[in-house]
Amino acid sequence: MTSRRRRTRTRTRTSLTSVLVVLALAVGGYALHTAGIIAPDAEAAPATTSAPTGTDAPTIETEPGAPGTTRASRTDATSAPSAPTATDADAATAATARAELAALPVKGKAPATGYDRVGDFGTAWLDVDRNGCDTRNDVLARDLSAITRQGPCRVLTGTLVSPYTWATIGFVRGERTSTLVQIDHVVALENAWRTGAQQLSQRERESLANDPANLFAVDQHSNAQKRSGDAATWLPADKSFRCTYIEHQVAVKTKYRLWVAPAEHDAMERILRTC
Numbered sequence: 001m002t003s004r005r006r007r008t009r010t011r012t013r014t015s016l017t018s019v020l021v022v023l024a025l026a027v028g029g030y031a032l033h034t035a036g037i038i039a040p041d042a043e044a045a046p047a048t049t050s051a052p053t054g055t056d057a058p059t060i061e062t063e064p065g066a067p068g069t070t071r072a073s074r075t076d077a078t079s080a081p082s083a084p085t086a087t088d089a090d091a092a093t094a095a096t097a098r099a100e101l102a103a104l105p106v107k108g109k110a111p112a113t114g115y116d117r118v119g120d121f122g123t124a125w126l127d128v129d130r131n132g133c134d135t136r137n138d139v140l141a142r143d144l145s146a147i148t149r150q151g152p153c154r155v156l157t158g159t160l161v162s163p164y165t166w167a168t169i170g171f172v173r174g175e176r177t178s179t180l181v182q183i184d185h186v187v188a189l190e191n192a193w194r195t196g197a198q199q200l201s202q203r204e205r206e207s208l209a210n211d212p213a214n215l216f217a218v219d220q221h222s223n224a225q226k227r228s229g230d231a232a233t234w235l236p237a238d239k240s241f242r243c244t245y246i247e248h249q250v251a252v253k254t255k256y257r258l259w260v261a262p263a264e265h266d267a268m269e270r271i272l273r274t275c
Contacts, residue, residue, distance in 0.1 A: 090243070094275035097247040101268055104250070105259035109194040120197070121189050121209035128210040135210040139183050143217035144171055162219040163244070164236040169219055182223040186214045186248045187258070190228035196258035204256065214252045231271070232263035243275035 117124075125135040133141075133153035141147060144158030160169045160181050171181045189197075189209055197205055208214060226234045236245050246268050253260060260268065 090275070093247055094243060094272055097250045097275070098269075098272045100254045101250045101260070101265065101272065104253055104265070106262055106265045107259055109191075109261050110196075110198065112190060112194055114198075115190055115193045117189060120193060120202075120205055122202075122206040124209075125183075126206060126210050128207055135212075135215070136183055139212065139215050139217050140171070140181070142212070144181070160217055160219075162222065163216055163241050164218045164222040164238060166238045166241075167219055180220050181217055182220050184216050184218045184223045184226065185209065186216060186245065187252045188226070188228040188230070191230050192256070192258055195253070195260065197256065200256060208252070208256050211252065211255075213248060213255075216248075230261065230264040231267040232261070235267075235271070242271050246271045247275070 114120075125137075127134050129138070131138070137153045137155050140155040140158065141149075144155065144160050147158035148156045150156050154173075155171070156173045158171045160171055161167070162169060164184075169180055171177075185192075187208075192205075192208060197208065200208070222236065231246060231249060235242050250268060250272075252258075
């Protein structure tokens, strides 16, 4: 037998051995997979079920119930929030606010004499839009994420990213916990009273006090710190939100035919120049 023939037979035996090994592994793997020992590469998450709920039982919503006007719903649990970037729409909104501010009357504040929150602006909180829910619950549903409700209106829990501080707050309805999230009047009602609201009708003042454009769900500290301050005396700690804040103030004062005090006007103008 020549050396060439011996080499050919050796290669043939090696090839046959390799094929037999591969076949054995394949058969063994199939048997293990069939027996459930080896799991597939990807597996669907197990389906979850929830107990039936009655009319007043808590239900879960993973998104706010209405388009958000704040950044409260723009975060997730795994990443830190990032500052929003300016867009053409933002520039247009700022330009509108600058034009509206230029058209607002500028004069001193009227005395606060006679100011009565409930008597002048109605009980907190009314249902002026007649949707069956009071304004506080409407704003909580709009500005909080992952909310649970009792019935169609009452917000029980949720998560707020306060637009004034960018801090995340867990909301739990309760005697000691509800106040951690408060509803701020962007144009404070006493400020409105002193800058023209005395001349409005009762219905107009109630509308102003419950207007979604004039309301943000915010952290307790910011709301307590602001009190009845205007743009000259108080601004959100989060500087990236100040444009939105002032734009809302100007829009509300324009809508309800209010005026701005000189220092308030100058502060608004200064902020809007940066928007």
